[in-house]
Amino acid sequence: MDIATFVQIFESTLRLATPLLFACLAGLFSERAGIFDIGLEGKLLVAAFFSASIAYVTGSAWLGLAAGIGASVVFSLIHGVASITFRGNQLISGVAINFLAAGMTVVVAQSWFQQGGRTPPLVGDARFDRLSLPFANALHDVPVVGQIYGQILNQHSILVYFGLLCVPLTWWVLYRTRFGLRLRAVGENPAAVDTAGISVVRLRYAAIVIAGVLCGIGGAYLSTALAAGFVKDMSAGRGYIALAALIFAKWRPWHALGAVLLFGMLEAIANRWPNLDLGIITLPNQFMTALPYILTVVILAGFVGKAIPPRAGGEPYVKER
Amino acid sequence: MKLTRTLLGATAVAALTAGAAWAEPALIYDLGGKFDKSFNEMAYTGAMRWAEETGMEFRDIELQSETQREQAIRRFAEAGYNPVVMTGFSMATPLEVVAADYPDTTFVIIDGVVDLPNVRSVLFSEQEGSYLVGMAAGMATESNTVSFVGGMDVPLIRAFACGYAQGAHAANADINVIVNYTGTTPAAWNDPVRGSEITAAQISQGSDVVFAAAGGTGVGVLQRAVDDGILSIGVDSNQNYLHPGQVLTSMMKRVDNAVFDAFTAGPEMETGVHVMNLQSGGVGWALDEHNDALITQEMRDALAAAEASISSGELAVHDYRSDNTCPYSVE
Numbered sequence: 001m002d003i004a005t006f007v008q009i010f011e012s013t014l015r016l017a018t019p020l021l022f023a024c025l026a027g028l029f030s031e032r033a034g035i036f037d038i039g040l041e042g043k044l045l046v047a048a049f050f051s052a053s054i055a056y057v058t059g060s061a062w063l064g065l066a067a068g069i070g071a072s073v074v075f076s077l078i079h080g081v082a083s084i085t086f087r088g089n090q091l092i093s094g095v096a097i098n099f100l101a102a103g104m105t106v107v108v109a110q111s112w113f114q115q116g117g118r119t120p121p122l123v124g125d126a127r128f129d130r131l132s133l134p135f136a137n138a139l140h141d142v143p144v145v146g147q148i149y150g151q152i153l154n155q156h157s158i159l160v161y162f163g164l165l166c167v168p169l170t171w172w173v174l175y176r177t178r179f180g181l182r183l184r185a186v187g188e189n190p191a192a193v194d195t196a197g198i199s200v201v202r203l204r205y206a207a208i209v210i211a212g213v214l215c216g217i218g219g220a221y222l223s224t225a226l227a228a229g230f231v232k233d234m235s236a237g238r239g240y241i242a243l244a245a246l247i248f249a250k251w252r253p254w255h256a257l258g259a260v261l262l263f264g265m266l267e268a269i270a271n272r273w274p275n276l277d278l279g280i281i282t283l284p285n286q287f288m289t290a291l292p293y294i295l296t297v298v299i300l301a302g303f304v305g306k307a308i309p310p311r312a313g314g315e316p317y318v319k320e321r
Numbered sequence: 322m323k324l325t326r327t328l329l330g331a332t333a334v335a336a337l338t339a340g341a342a343w344a345e346p347a348l349i350y351d352l353g354g355k356f357d358k359s360f361n362e363m364a365y366t367g368a369m370r371w372a373e374e375t376g377m378e379f380r381d382i383e384l385q386s387e388t389q390r391e392q393a394i395r396r397f398a399e400a401g402y403n404p405v406v407m408t409g410f411s412m413a414t415p416l417e418v419v420a421a422d423y424p425d426t427t428f429v430i431i432d433g434v435v436d437l438p439n440v441r442s443v444l445f446s447e448q449e450g451s452y453l454v455g456m457a458a459g460m461a462t463e464s465n466t467v468s469f470v471g472g473m474d475v476p477l478i479r480a481f482a483c484g485y486a487q488g489a490h491a492a493n494a495d496i497n498v499i500v501n502y503t504g505t506t507p508a509a510w511n512d513p514v515r516g517s518e519i520t521a522a523q524i525s526q527g528s529d530v531v532f533a534a535a536g537g538t539g540v541g542v543l544q545r546a547v548d549d550g551i552l553s554i555g556v557d558s559n560q561n562y563l564h565p566g567q568v569l570t571s572m573m574k575r576v577d578n579a580v581f582d583a584f585t586a587g588p589e590m591e592t593g594v595h596v597m598n599l600q601s602g603g604v605g606w607a608l609d610e611h612n613d614a615l616i617t618q619e620m621r622d623a624l625a626a627a628e629a630s631i632s633s634g635e636l637a638v639h640d641y642r643s644d645n646t647c648p649y650s651v652e
Contacts, residue, residue: 008525012518019514116356118537121544121563227513228544231537236512271515272522274501286505 003147009268010152015226017264018156018163019044019235022218023242024249024256025170026211032174032251033207034187034312038094039079040215041239042101047072047219049105052119052230053112055126061224064126065159068223069216075101076212077205084204087316098239106232119223119230128157128225157225159217166214170253183207187310190317200317244296250307263292346371346584347402348381349393351409353510353536355383359557360536360576364408364431366558367577371584379584391415398423403588404441406580408432410477416440427590429583431576432477434594441592443579447477448484449631450572450604451532452638453624454554455488457570457606458530459496460620461552466497468528470519470542472535473509474502476642481534481556481572483647484638490649492623498649499523503538513541520545530554530569543568552615561611569615571607578602600632 023040030037047068055064075097082093106117113119136154139146174180182203186193190200222238223230245263249255269276270288299307348368350361368379380402382393390412397405398419404427407416413433420428420437427439434442458467467489471478486498501519503509516538520531524545531546532554533539539556540563546553547564555561555571579597583590597603606624608616630636641647 004525008522012521015521016514016518110356114356116354116358116362118358118540121540222514226517227541229513229540231511231513231540233508233511234513234537236508236515267515268518268522271501271519285502289504 005272007147007151009265009272011155012268012271013261013265014152014156014160015264016267017260018160019218019222019226019238020242020245020260020263021163021166021257022214022221023239024245024260025166025253026214026218027243027246028170028174028249028251028253028256029183029207029214030211031246031313032187032310033183033204034190034310034315034317035079035083035204035208036090036094036314037079037208037211038091038243039075039097039101039239040242041235041237042094042098043072043075043212043215044219044222044235044239045098045105045233046075046101047216048223048234049109049119049219049230051216051220052122052223053109055122055224056113056119056229059124059126061122061126061128061220064224065217065220068220069213072216072219073209073212076208076215080205080208083316084201084208087318090314090316102233105230109230109232117232122224122228126224127228128159128221130155131158131161157221159221159225162217163221164257167253167257174253179206184310186317187312190312191320194317194319204317241292244292247296247307247309248292248299250299251310262295266291344401344403344588345377346379346587347397347405348379348580349397349405349407349412350381350383351407351411352384352387352507353409355381357536358560359539360574361408363558363574363576364406364580367580368406368584370577371581375585387411391419394419394428395422398426398428403427404429404583404586404590406431406583408576410475427588427592429579429590431579439592441583441590441595443583443595443597445574445576445579445603446596446598446638446640447572447574447604448480448487448638448640449599450574450606451481451484451534452488452491452631453599453606453627454532454570454572455485455490456492456624456627457488457616457620458485458532458552458554459489459492460617460623461569461615462493462496462530464527464529465493465495466499466527467530468499468520468523468526468532469501470516470523470531470533470535470538471500471502472504472538473507474505476645478502478534479647480641481532483641483649485532486647486649487639488627491627497527499526499528503535510536510538512538513544516541517545521549524549524551532556532572534572555607559607559609561607561609565611566614568612570612573605573607575603575605599628 027037050071051064051068054067055061082088083090109117133154136150140150186203245259249259270285274285276283353361355365406429408431410433416435429441431443469482482500489496520542529551533542534556543553547567552569557574560571561568
């Protein structure tokens with residue numbers, strides 16, 4: 001195994017981790033405010049579809065991104081109306097969103113493009129190009145720095161860098177602003193927040209709208225940066241992996257980055273070596289793809305640390321009379 | 322689209338008024354859907370060609386879920402459609418149940434085998450077509466490394482991989498063939514992002530020609546090949562047009578011919594196992610204006626020679642499904 005292989009694995013890790021990162025941070029905002037979000041998968045999918053179709057029609061990836069964010073926010077609001085306003089079961093509403101997205105995207109795609117539930121391939125400006133970082137070429141041959149900056153971090157879509165930027169941003173919003181303090185409080189003890197004269201409903205809606213925006217970027221990244229167009233079910237379970245990552249990270253932003261990078265790396269390794277030969281045993285591909293879920297179960301079972309979800313998570317807030 | 326709608330409408334009216342008075346053929350598409358740009362779309366193309374040539378009509382249905390398989394076959398048989406043609410290996414189990422109940426209806430299954438007197442099982446020699454595109458890949462590569470991205474890891478797809486590896490070795494003895502599968506569940510047919518990452522990993526291992534036999538996942542493979550400036554090979558239908566000048570060729574599986582033949586032969590067709598191989602025009606490689614410049618004269622000659630010796634039986638291409646092993650080294 002040489003350095004080039006490592007560089008390729010890390011590059012691939014970063015690409016694969018980005019949609020997970022957006023979905024994971026979306027889940028973080030939503031669940032920290034006390035709204036469980038099973039619907040991450042559906043939101044990624046619907047955003048992937050709308051960003052690909054609008055990008056195709058207008059020829060602009062940025063308009064596509066906006067459409068993807070819009071669609072994802074609408075789905076978030078459906079979840080919000082069902083689970084905040086009408087105090088429905090958040091898990092059921094989330095599952096419904098996943099079904100709705102899986103069915104609707106294919107039907108709408110078929111009626112718009114008649115290509116069997118996919119969008120036509122995107123070309124040129126309808127896709128996010130890979131960016132060259134400044135001085136990357138100059139640093140290419142410098143050891144270590146060249147490999148990290150010039151190769152692993154270089155040549156990604158702008159959305160990857162934005163995703164990485166979202167991590168400190170999320171940390172800052174959650175832990176260093178008044179809004180973040182209230183948001184966390186509303187997930188732990190909404191009654192206390194209500195007593196302080198702050199609207200629980202408004203805070204929770206704000207949280208899920210942020211979640212919608214983040215999922216929208218993640219979905220747009222799937223269809224307009226990684227791939228070139230939408231095909232049915234293209235989110236392929238990434239929303240669920242992101243949920244697993246969220247639990248693995250114990251609902252904290254920096255840990256979320258670590259978790260998605262770990263899960264992304266497992267996928268990159270599975271892609272690179274279908275059967276990983278460790279000398280003593282050979283690990284099949286399937287084991288690597290199952291590992292994120294296994295690790296999550298281990299964490300949930302409390303063998304390694306303990307994952308404690310926000311205390312008011314999953315419960316609709318009812319004002320006492 | 323309009324034509325189809327008219328056809329379907331007309332068929333519906335006809336079915337209402339005439340019931341089962343005369344036999345129309347019916348076609349059931351597998352879960353990929355009628356317009357999958359690949360396998361099922363080929364079946365549709367064949368049926369439409371039959372409809373245009375004969376001026377007759379047919380009925381078709383796209384399955385939406387696993388549970389509809391048996392129901393769809395039964396409905397068509399019950400309504401008197403004959404023959405009933407279906408695509409995909411997953412139809413074999415439900416067909417085995419239904420075909421026994423309707424001995425007077427002739428059924429055709431493509432890519433599967435059902436051993437009943439009223440069923441024609443159409444199989445393709447995918448390994449032969451894959452051998453040819455493998456040769457083309459072996460001759461086109463400059464790095465002596467070519468690769469394969471499969472969809473779901475099933476024997477059918479392994480047969481593609483094995484034929485491809487054999488062809489690549491035949492054209493270039495020092496070649497290194499990298500083989501990856503996208504997954505082990507049906508989701509593997511629709512994950513272009515993963516297909517693209519697998520291709521990137523193969524490119525980093527030196528591959529400069531990639532063959533995708535992976536349904537919707539193949540879209541991502543071909544796209545990544547274009548993005549990174551290597552050649553790719555399409556599958557099932559002619560996919561050369563997807564990226565003109567950058568798709569080396571496509572391994573064609575003539576599902577359209579199988580459907581056309583079945584519809585033309587009608588209910589009285591010969592049943593039993595029907596193998597569509599290179600000789601009978603069941604498989605082949607695509608050459609059109611989009612890849613004309615990529616295929617050198619040397620390749621044309623070599624492929625023509627290989628076609629001749631496969632057809633005459635002189636050259637045997639190993640079928641993975643015959644013994645579940647592949648004698649050609651694949652990594």
